[in-house]
């Protein structure tokens with residue numbers, strides 16, 4: 001989950017509070033979720049500018065990462081995580097940022113292919129950075145996306161791979177490649193198989209134009225065959241989104257024979273029974 005809503009105006013004093021954390025915890029209790037962690041986006045922190053100076057990062061970077069860590073450790077009972085974009089070529093810089101802090105878990109995500117985002121279509125002011133502008137060839141974008149995802153897994157920087165087929169986010173609004181999509185998943189699978197990452201199953205995709213869980217079942221099947229464990233997320237940015245559609249996620253996982261999910265403490269993973 002994220003304590004911070006997506007809106008720009010929200011100031012740290014509004015959401016990095018024990019009261020706000022408590023609102024998520026209450027919803028978690030109501031919905032039978034015991035293990036709860038917060039993973040703010042790295043680009044919300046000024047220190048992320050040491051990793052990458054993309055305009056998206058420069059636009060959002062306001063908060064102090066150490067204040068965030070101290071707040072989560074001292075004023076909440078949440079696991080301390082971070083969602084850190086994978087930026088090819090900046091692995092050492094990201095490693096430096098991560099190494100200095102005492103995370104429970106680090107989530108890796110691919111939102112950008114070089115300078116273009118896969119998930120900013122239709123965002124006013126960001127047209128220039130939209131990989132789908134002027135129709136973005138889906139074959140090419142999907143290939144690049146899964147290449148980058150495989151590299152992210154292989155980098156060893158991450159405990160969890162977030163929303164693994166995010167590239168499908170606008171399916172229905174924008175074209176997706178034809179036919180069996182496993183030819184794309186295959187591209188990422190070597191990197192994933194050689195890594196030690198857990199694969200995030202996220203219900204956030206159900207709130208997006210695609211209207212599907214991330215990742216698609218065939219993708220997760222391939223990861224399971226490669227021996228990867230599963231982590232579960234609703235990617236909530238508001239307390240009411242916590243555990244969003246988890247019944248569907250649990251039956252999705254049950255259909256694939258998944259009975260345990262990965263939880264993390266000080267970057268050590270253990271498996272807990274699901275449901």
Ligand SMILES: [Zn+2]
Pocket residue numbers: 083109111162163
């Ligand atoms: Zn993300």
